[in-house]
Amino acid sequence: MSRPGDILLSVKDISLRFGGVRALTDVSFDIREGEIFAIIGPNGAGKSSMLNCINGFYHPQEGTITFKGTQRRQMRPHEAAAQGISRTFQNIALFKGMTTLENVMTGRMLKMRASLAEQAFYIGRGRQEEIAHREKVEEVIDFLEIQAIRKTPVGRLPYGLQKRVELARALAAEPELLLLDEPMAGMNVEEKEDMCRFVLSTNHELGTTIALIEHDMGVVMDLSDRVVVLDYGKKLAEGTPDEVRGNQDVIDAYLGVSHD
Amino acid sequence: METLYLIFIDPFVQMVVEPAFLAEVLIGGLMSGVMYSLVALGFVLIFKASGIFNFAQGIFVLFAALNFVGLMDLGVHPILAFVITIGIMTALAFAVDRLVLRPLVNQDPIILFMATIGIAFFLEGFGESIWGGDVRPVRVGIPDAALFWEAGFGEILVQSSDLFAGVIAAFLVTVLALFFHFTPVGRALRAVADDHQAALSVGIPLNNIWVIVWAVAGFVALVAGIMWGAKLGVQFALSTIALKALPVLILGGFTSIPGAIIGGLIVGAGEKLFENYWGVPLLEGATEEWFAYIVAMIFLFFRPQGLFGEKIIERV
Amino acid sequence: MLYREAGQFKTSYSADQAMLTIPLDRVFVVGLTIFAIVGIPLLASEYLIASILIPVLILSIAALGLNILTGYCGQLSLGTGAFMAAGAYLAYKIATNITWMPIWIVIPLAGLCAAAIGIAFGLPSLRIKGFYLAVATLAAQFFLLWLFVKVPWFVNYSISGVPTAPPRSVLGFDVTGATATNEAKYLFVLAFVIALAWIARNMARSRIGRSWMAIRDMDIAAELIGIRPLPTKLSAFAISSFYCGVAGALWAMCYINTVEPTAFDINRSFQVLFMVIVGGLGSVLGSFLGAAFIFLLPIFLNSAPGWFGYTVAGDTITHIEFMLFGALIIFFLIVEPHGLARLWQIAKEKLRLWPFPY
Numbered sequence: 001m002s003r004p005g006d007i008l009l010s011v012k013d014i015s016l017r018f019g020g021v022r023a024l025t026d027v028s029f030d031i032r033e034g035e036i037f038a039i040i041g042p043n044g045a046g047k048s049s050m051l052n053c054i055n056g057f058y059h060p061q062e063g064t065i066t067f068k069g070t071q072r073r074q075m076r077p078h079e080a081a082a083q084g085i086s087r088t089f090q091n092i093a094l095f096k097g098m099t100t101l102e103n104v105m106t107g108r109m110l111k112m113r114a115s116l117a118e119q120a121f122y123i124g125r126g127r128q129e130e131i132a133h134r135e136k137v138e139e140v141i142d143f144l145e146i147q148a149i150r151k152t153p154v155g156r157l158p159y160g161l162q163k164r165v166e167l168a169r170a171l172a173a174e175p176e177l178l179l180l181d182e183p184m185a186g187m188n189v190e191e192k193e194d195m196c197r198f199v200l201s202t203n204h205e206l207g208t209t210i211a212l213i214e215h216d217m218g219v220v221m222d223l224s225d226r227v228v229v230l231d232y233g234k235k236l237a238e239g240t241p242d243e244v245r246g247n248q249d250v251i252d253a254y255l256g257v258s259h260d
Numbered sequence: 261m262e263t264l265y266l267i268f269i270d271p272f273v274q275m276v277v278e279p280a281f282l283a284e285v286l287i288g289g290l291m292s293g294v295m296y297s298l299v300a301l302g303f304v305l306i307f308k309a310s311g312i313f314n315f316a317q318g319i320f321v322l323f324a325a326l327n328f329v330g331l332m333d334l335g336v337h338p339i340l341a342f343v344i345t346i347g348i349m350t351a352l353a354f355a356v357d358r359l360v361l362r363p364l365v366n367q368d369p370i371i372l373f374m375a376t377i378g379i380a381f382f383l384e385g386f387g388e389s390i391w392g393g394d395v396r397p398v399r400v401g402i403p404d405a406a407l408f409w410e411a412g413f414g415e416i417l418v419q420s421s422d423l424f425a426g427v428i429a430a431f432l433v434t435v436l437a438l439f440f441h442f443t444p445v446g447r448a449l450r451a452v453a454d455d456h457q458a459a460l461s462v463g464i465p466l467n468n469i470w471v472i473v474w475a476v477a478g479f480v481a482l483v484a485g486i487m488w489g490a491k492l493g494v495q496f497a498l499s500t501i502a503l504k505a506l507p508v509l510i511l512g513g514f515t516s517i518p519g520a521i522i523g524g525l526i527v528g529a530g531e532k533l534f535e536n537y538w539g540v541p542l543l544e545g546a547t548e549e550w551f552a553y554i555v556a557m558i559f560l561f562f563r564p565q566g567l568f569g570e571k572i573i574e575r576v
Numbered sequence: 577m578l579y580r581e582a583g584q585f586k587t588s589y590s591a592d593q594a595m596l597t598i599p600l601d602r603v604f605v606v607g608l609t610i611f612a613i614v615g616i617p618l619l620a621s622e623y624l625i626a627s628i629l630i631p632v633l634i635l636s637i638a639a640l641g642l643n644i645l646t647g648y649c650g651q652l653s654l655g656t657g658a659f660m661a662a663g664a665y666l667a668y669k670i671a672t673n674i675t676w677m678p679i680w681i682v683i684p685l686a687g688l689c690a691a692a693i694g695i696a697f698g699l700p701s702l703r704i705k706g707f708y709l710a711v712a713t714l715a716a717q718f719f720l721l722w723l724f725v726k727v728p729w730f731v732n733y734s735i736s737g738v739p740t741a742p743p744r745s746v747l748g749f750d751v752t753g754a755t756a757t758n759e760a761k762y763l764f765v766l767a768f769v770i771a772l773a774w775i776a777r778n779m780a781r782s783r784i785g786r787s788w789m790a791i792r793d794m795d796i797a798a799e800l801i802g803i804r805p806l807p808t809k810l811s812a813f814a815i816s817s818f819y820c821g822v823a824g825a826l827w828a829m830c831y832i833n834t835v836e837p838t839a840f841d842i843n844r845s846f847q848v849l850f851m852v853i854v855g856g857l858g859s860v861l862g863s864f865l866g867a868a869f870i871f872l873l874p875i876f877l878n879s880a881p882g883w884f885g886y887t888v889a890g891d892t893i894t895h896i897e898f899m900l901f902g903a904l905i906i907f908f909l910i911v912e913p914h915g916l917a918r919l920w921q922i923a924k925e926k927l928r929l930w931p932f933p934y
């Protein structure tokens with residue numbers, strides 16, 4: 001059920017090496033506005049590296065990335081964040097010593113302008129912003145149904161909830177492109193269902209474009225509009241879930257047929 | 261102009277004009293460098309094996325030396341005192357492992373670092389309440405005589421105890437290198453240093469490895485303590501001097517044994533040279549207090565992993 | 577139920593956002609502040625004010641400063657003493673050379689100088705973090721102290737090298753130097769304490785505080801969500817050094833009445849670090865509790881044997897003190913990294929349920 005949409009992000013001929021390891025080789029694909037785009041592939045295929053390139057944490061040796069019409073090759077992560085790309089991580093990267101609320105508030109960081117003095121004296125924008133953004137954050141908290149753990153330090157939360165808080169933090173930034181690195185890994189069935197629901201409603205209700213990495217093929221087939229398959233850093237296939245599922249190369253890669 | 265000359269030209273002129281003095285300064289510097297190296301060595305051992313920066317290593321040196329001297333003053337034969345002290349250091353390693361490291365496993369490195377500051381204070385109080393806080397000379401028959409060495413360009417004064425310390429340090433480093441390369445325990449330690457997970461999966465029990473490493477570091481501390489004590493007497497000041505191991509490690513790299521040695525020598529020689537040629541004539545002296553730290557700090561900008569350390573790669 | 581949270585619904589986020597959310601807390605803090613301003617000068621003995629309250633309050637400011645850097649931002653410092661020294665020496669220099677400047681401006685100005693120095697020594701945090709930074713702060717500790725001792729300009733070429741604090745007044749009352757009354761000094765110090773604690777609390781709950789904590793908890797993730805690590809760390813260095821500088825200036829001007837290097841040596845740095853660990857990393861309240869505890873413990877140890885008719889040698893007491901400090905640090909890090917502040921909170925929670933235990 002592919003939906004029409006302009007191209008939001010275009011990845012072109014990306015190659016990334018770590019010393020001798022070729023994490024990505026000449027990978028190209030487009031992500032269209034409003035879609036859920038899945039990146040799949042076996043372990044070590046380069047999926048996380050791809051997301052890291054998109055949000056500026058890794059700098060590919062070759063290739064270009066065009067986001068909202070502006071092309072760039074090198075970009076600092078905070079610049080990517082400022083342009084509207086936010087993400088979650090394969091290994092949870094929450095701020096453990098902070099409460100859920102504080103963690104989600106950090107997602108609003110880039111939208112706050114108060115000067116140091118305004119913050120120090122809690123006057124002017126220092127005060128207004130705290131309240132205005134708190135309202136926005138409460139919406140996200142309601143949206144993801146984590147009201148009950150608002151004031152709990154996230155270090156004490158169970159794994160599944162931590163993943164949800166991480167999503168909340170990413171959503172609080174009101175991103176145009178949301179990158180999710182294995183949002184359902186390690187969850188039980190119930191938690192997975194919840195997470196699927198949240199991903200879908202984020203896409204439908206908030207209209208956020210989503211690129212996600214996922215190993216569970218069932219989930220991928222249900223959620224995504226289009227899929228790209230990576231293997232050993234190369235693009236194997238791209239298309240709708242059904243197209244990809246029927247692709248012989250993909251079947252071989254997943255069944256471990258040797259490459260030559 | 262005048263100042264520029266004093267900073268950039270005159271010191272070097274002096275060095276060329278009076279090579280014998282330069283040689284003495286250098287030798288003196290390298291010798292205190294050996295001492296820094298010995299302390300830094302203990303740091304590296306522990307850091308390699310457990311990723312912990314043991315701030316207490318300096319106090320270990322003091323504590324080991326206090327025990328050793330204390331036992332000798334009670335009339336215990338030096339060799340026996342040495343053996344007993346090794347026993348004490350092993351027991352200490354065990355206690356540290358069980359009481360401090362295990363409860364703090366998986367904590368932030370900075371928390372562990374602060375815990376070792378706690379260990380340092382505790383041990384200092386403990387050692388001194390048992391053995392007293394006076395300066396104690398170490399008499400283990402290390403010859404301490406002034407030797408005059410006739411070099412081509414003049415006569416150089418060398419302390420025989422310094423030479424002796426140099427030899428012992430070289431010996432110790434060789435023994436440790438052999439230990440790491442040719443004994444099963446040593447190889448296991450290196451495996452742990454490379455990858456905790458991998459070491460676990462080939463069946464190396466991490467906990468006892470830690471005790472071993474801390475005990476080896478205790479042994480190194482004892483040797484350092486004896487050498488140092490022989491030079492300066494065993495006294496509290498040892499532990500402040502030992503703080504210099506930090507810049508030494510920054511220069512040498514936290515994970516490299518040769519790095520610790522070379523870093524120590526560089527710091528030792530560098531601060532003596534600086535003090536004699538720049539510090540005393542231009543800055544009113546006492547620059548040794550800070551020279552090593554400032555150099556290390558500047559060095560950090562250019563090579564944060566040190567001369568021999570591995571580059572730190574971060575991933576998500 | 578003396579102390580309750582339930583039943584007091586917050587009706588707006590602004591109320592929830594407020595500094596002290598439970599009314600009784602607010603009453604308590606406001607009451608305590610008023611008592612500190614009015615009650616203490618009237619009731620407390622000279623000894624209590626001059627030898628305990630003033631130093632504890634000043635050290636609380638230093639502890640607040642270190643807590644911002646270490647507790648909130650996760651960057652270890654062993655150079656607190658040096659930044660205090662910077663504040664002390666520069667306050668002296670400014671006060672004696674720009675004599676028309678009111679002392680209540682001189683001291684924050686000295687704090688600003690300390691902040692600038694703090695930024696310089698915080699620059700290595702661009703490349704390194706956590707305990708590696710210890711070396712940069714040790715560099716500050718040893719270099720700055722050496723500098724202040726060796727460059728007589730800082731002490732106006734005073735022959736002894738240890739000049740006395742100049743007498744300066746606020747609203748006609750002397751507040752610094754030997755001529756000031758203890759009450760006046762106390763109130764002067766207290767004004768700084770109240771202002772700085774309030775500011776620290778405000779920063780902790782604002783964007784800047786959250787950026788510090790984010791860098792502390794996971795710097796890579798912080799960068800990926802848009803926090804720039806270097807400016808964030810440098811701001812922590814600057815503000816922390818500002819606090820330490822103000823504390824150092826007050827220490828010299830209002831407590832020891834002289835400007836001397838030994839007051840700010842590495843032992844001071846450790847003392848303040850211990851206050852932060854024992855009081856609670858990342859807690860404003862903890863900075864005060866820690867300062868009081870660590871300052872009072874040796875006094876207690878020294879006098880306790882006397883109460884029971886024992887005499888113990890001074891040396892022994894020092895040794896016991898060292899052991900106790902070491903053990904306490906380890907204990908708190910293992911059992912309660914949030915320190916006395918957290919214990920206080922737990923006690924409060926118990927009280928909230930009292931007399932019903934569940």
Ligand SMILES: Nc1ncnc2c1ncn2[C@@H]1O[C@H](COP(=O)(O)OP(=O)(O)OP(=O)(O)O)[C@@H](O)[C@H]1O
Nearest residue numbers: 018021023042043044045046047048049050574575
């Ligand atoms: N920072 C790095 N340094 C060195 N090699 C790296 C780094 N990051 C990734 N790699 C390598 O790049 C390759 C691709 O890794 P990546 O994490 O992108 O795979 P992945 O598809 O996300 O795998 P998984 O499903 O296990 O998460 C791997 O061989 C990995 O070892």
Ligand SMILES: [Mg+2]
Nearest residue numbers: 047048049090
């Ligand atoms: Mg991955």
